[in-house]
Amino acid sequence: xxxxxxxxxxxxxxxxxxxxxxxxxxxxxxxxxxxxxxxxxxxxxxxxxxxxxxxxxxxxxxxxxxxxxxxxxxxxxxxxxxxxxxxxxxxxxxxxxxxxxxxxxxxxxxxxxxxxxxxxxxxxxxxxxxxxxxxxxxxxxxxxxxxxxxxxxxxxxxxxxxxxxxxxxxxxxxxxxxxxxxxxxxxxxxxxxxxxxxxxxxxxxxxxxxxxxxxxxxxxxxxxxxxxxxxxxxxxxxxxxxxxxxxxxxxxxxxxx
Numbered sequence: 223x224x225x226x227x228x229x230x231x232x233x234x235x236x237x238x239x240x241x242x243x244x245x246x247x248x249x250x251x252x253x254x255x256x257x258x259x260x261x262x263x264x265x266x267x268x269x270x271x272x273x274x275x276x277x278x279x280x281x282x283x284x285x286x287x288x289x290x291x292x293x294x295x296x297x298x299x300x301x302x303x304x305x306x307x308x309x310x311x312x313x314x315x316x317x318x319x320x321x322x323x324x325x326x327x328x329x330x331x332x333x334x335x336x337x338x339x340x341x342x343x344x345x346x347x348x349x350x351x352x353x354x355x356x357x358x359x360x361x362x363x364x365x366x367x368x369x370x371x372x373x374x375x376x377x378x379x380x381x382x383x384x385x386x387x388x389x390x391x392x393x394x395x396x397x398x399x400x401x402x403x404x405x406x407x408x409x410x411x412x413x414x415x416x417x418x419x420x421x422x423x424x425x426x427x428x429x430x431x432x433x434x435x436x437x438x439x440x441x442x443x444x445x446x447x448x449x450x451x452x453x454x455x456x457x458x459x460x461x462x463x464x465x466x467x468x469x470x471x472x473x474x475x476x477x478x479x
Contacts, residue, residue, distance in 0.1 A: 223259070223260060223261055224252060224254070224260040224261070224360075225260065225261040225262070225263055225269070225360045225361075225363055226244070226247075226248055226260065226261070226262050226263070226360055227262070227263050227264075227356045227359055227360050227367070228240075228244070228262045228263070228264060229264065229265070230264045230265060230266060232262075233264070233270070233286070236285060236286045237275075237283055237284070237285055237286070238262055238270065238272050238283065238284045238285075238286065239281060239282070239283055240281065240282045240283075240284070241280065241281050245280070245281065245282055248260075248282070249277055249282055254274060255274065255277070256274050256275065256276060256277060257273065257274060258273070258274050259271060259272065259273050259274075259287075260272065262284075263292070263359070263360070263363070263365060265366070265367065266365075267291060267292045267293075267294050267365030267366055268289060268290070268291055268292065268365070269289070269290050269291075269292055269363070269365070270286045270288070270289055271286070271287050271288035271289075271290075272284035272285060272286055272287065273285055273287050291365075292363070292364065292365030293365070294365065294366065295323055295325060295364070295366055296477050296479075297421070297422070297423050297424075298390070298422040298423055298424055298425045298471075298475055299325035299326075299423065299424050299425075300322075300323065300324050300325055300424075300425055300427065300468055300471055300472075301324070301325055301326045301327070301328065301424060301425070301426045301427070302315075302319060302324055302326070302327045302328070302426075302427050302429060302464060302468075303327075303328045303330060303379050303382075303383065303426055303427070303428045303429070304327055304328065304329055304330070304429050304431075304460075304464070305329075305330055305331070305332040305334070305335040305376075305429065305430045305431040305435075306329050306330070306331055306335045306336050306337055306343070306373065306431060307335070307336050307431040307432055307460045308336050308432070309336070309347070311432075311459075311460055311461055312329070312351070313350075313351070313354055314461050315327070315460070315461050315464050316351050316354045316355055316358070316368075316370070317354055317355075317357075317358045318358075318461065318464070318465055319368060319464065319468070320355055320358035320359055320362060320364065320368045321358055321361075321362045322465065322468045322469070322472070323364065323468075323472065323477065324368055324468060325366075325368065325369065325424075326368060326369035326370070326371060327368065327369070327370050327371070328371040328374065328379055328382065329343075329370075329371070329373045329374075330373065330374050330375060330376050330378075330379040331373065331374075331375055331376065332376045332430065332431065332435065332436075332439060333433075333435070333436040333438070333439060334430065334431055334432070334433025334434060334435070334436060335430075335431045335433075336431055336432075340373045340374060340375065343373050348370060348372065348373070351370050352370055355367060355368050355370060376439060376442075379428075380442070380443070380446060383426045383428075385426070385446070385447065385448060387422075388421065388422060388423045388424065389422075389423060389424045389425075389426065390410065390422055390424070390425045390426070390449075391425070391426040391427075391428065391448050391449070392406065392407075392425070392426070392427055392428070392448070392449050392450075392451050392467075393427070393428035393429070393430075393435070393440075393443050393448055393449070393450055393451070394427070394428070394429050394430065394450075394451060394452075394453060394463050394467060395434070395435065395440060395450040395451070395452065396434055396452070396457065400450050400451060400452040401449075401451060401452070402451060402452055402453070402454070403451040403452075403453065403467060403470050403471075404470055404473075404474060406449055406451055407470070407471070407474045407475075408474065410449075411474070422475075425471055425475075427464075427467045427468070427471070428443065428448070429460065429463055429464055429467070430460070431460060432459075432460060453466055453467070
């Protein structure tokens with residue numbers, strides 16, 4: 223069944239109203255018609271099954287005939303701090319991160335990123351990523367939009383992350399003699415079990431662009447107490463590294479149920 227993301231404000235007295243680009247996409251592109259049924263998803267993790275009542279030139283209306291709650295993303299929430307890569311790679315990561323249940327992505331610039339200053343990001347790029355996120359959300363049926371933060375510098379990104387007992391942070395690195403992400407997470411979970419605070423709420427993954435991280439950047443992260451992890455002997459593409467890290471996290475924390 224088709225799903226479309228809407229704002230809760232579009233619902234009034236069990237009637238959903240559609241306008242502008244949304245109207246064009248649903249009724250011109252997707253060919254929905256009077257009497258057709260589809261789901262709309264809102265920011266409160268609720269899906270509404272609707273039936274189209276009327277289609278006008280500048281608006282359309284549908285009535286709600288069934289409501290279901292969508293399971294919220296379980297904790298720990300997974301966040302990705304991503305050094306900006308080539309734009310097709312970034313587009314791909316946005317889409318797949320939504321499907322994998324990532325809560326947010328924070329793009330940043332670093333020594334080897336595709337752009338070196340925040341202001342070099344083309345106008346409208348964040349808006350494009352938001353559209354990709356909405357499209358992927360509709361496709362996979364999750365009830366929460368993944369957050370895409372404004373692009374920032376690496377130093378400011380490290381200030382945002384705030385690692386502590388409830389907020390873990392790891393960064394992927396290609397150095398030698400590093401622990402695998404699975405080994406490190408299991409060790410930390412075992413250590414955390416004995417502490418008073420057992421609940422990890424967020425895990426941040428810091429992932430470099432095609433060039434990885436410079437030595438200076440690695441040292442800066444290690445000084446903050448962040449844990450470097452390896453993903454094996456093979457050099458992975460950025461999008462592969464993102465998916466691998468998220469998949470391992472979901473497995474170790476039992477988030478695939």
